[in-house]
Amino acid sequence: MKRYRSYRSNAGASNIRRWRVAGVAGVAVALVGVGLGVAAAADSPVPTVNCQTVADKLGAVPAQAQAEIARNLQLLNTQIQEANNRIRTSQGQGGPAFIQNAILGPLKDKRFATINRMETAIGRTIAKPNLNAEGLAPCSLNASGGGNASPEPAQVPAKSVQAGAAVVANVGSISCPDVRINVAIPAQAQAEIDRNLALLQTQINEANTRLKNSVGQGGAAFVQNAILGPLKDKRFATINRMETAIGRNAAKPNLNAEGLSTCSLNAAAGGGGAAAEPTAAPTTQPPANNGNAGNGNAGNGNAGNNQAAASRNTGNVGINDGTAQVDCPDVAIDVAIPAQAQAEVDRNLALLQTQINEANARIKSTAFQGGVNFINNAILGPLEDKRFATINRIETAIGRNAAKPNLNAEGLSACNLNK
Secondary structure (H helix, E strand, O other), X not given: OOOOOOHHHHHHXXXXXXXXXXXXXXXXXXXXXXXXXXXXXXXXXXXXXXXXXXXXXXXXXXXXXXXXXXXXXXXXXXXXXXXXXXXXXXXXXXXXXXXXXXXXXXXXXXXXXXXXXXXXXXXXXXXXXXXXHHHHOOEEEXXXXXXXXXXXXXXXXXXXXXXXXXXXXXXXXXXXXXOOOOOOOOHHHHHHHHHHHHHHHHHHHHHHXXXXXXXXXXXXXXXXXXXXXXHHHHHHHHHHHHHHHHHOOOOOOOOOHHHHOXXXXXXXXXXXXXXXXXXXXXXXXXXXXXXXXXOOOXXXXXXXOHHHHHOOOOOOOOOOOOOOEEEOOOOOOOOOOOHHHHHHHHHHHHHHHHHHHHHHHHHHHOOOOOOOOHHHHHHHHHHHHHHHHHHHHHHHHHXXXXXXXXXXXXXXXOOEEEO
């Protein structure tokens, strides 16, 4: 029997052998390439995060907040260490934006929340500082590695407890613009006008006393946040009460509460002195009685303002056990709001709710502090002044582009307590 070889078959086998050789060679080259890449990655430095320090920005830290501040400083270190570990274990993952989106971005959010918690912790005892959480939260990348993985101290730096003393040590006194009433005062409003003129002076006296007694407290913004800011709100409310008092029996005047409520600081001791309110109303009116200023009621933010004090829920609050909640009347705007005023009205409506939330938080954080009048004097009283000022700001905002409405700030500013 004759056997024939298939040249076609031999040629195919030869081709197959050649492809196999080429395939093996390709795999070998690929493996070598992978090996070189791994070696290169192993040789290159692992990036690390580089974050700004927070401890040296704290300023004064009250004793009551020391432990919480120390915990949050340690948490900032932990967040950095976790981010560095994530960078190390995710080498080669993702694209060029992986580290930014998956590591640096979440780290920024965590740091922002932590720094804000520290502001809140300090603010429970003294004026809430602004630590610039937005500026301190972002971290950059050390492309060559290294850096400090624990930049924050384990304990609150001792020097921070005393920081800020020099800021208020040399201040002198509060200076406020005079409030002049250049319209006729109806006889029915004279007594209330007198009380509020006296109250303006009492507020200045109290602010100067606070300035003197708080030397060494707070950071660089303490005087502004804890003294000048609250004084501005009290003056705004007081001036608006005078407008309202006159407006019950005559055309409601514009006494420029917005412009006259802001006070400044005379930095040199003894410089300028406290601006005194007029001792008399306009010459056609009976003299205003300023005899109540500094009459032993100083220290009570509503000294001399008997009408405002009477509107508060006093005498039935009792000792604060931290469970009460404030109950404030709704502020309804029953007039058309000009488009130009809408944003400002919205902001102030939101502020009314923020004020309630802050008052509730203050009640909770001050449980069993003070006497039976603590909530009235330290929480409900200041809340009433803030609400009065805020409602009047809404009236003023609308009044810039339409008839200024009467939203009943006096009736809606006082809040009660729900036990």
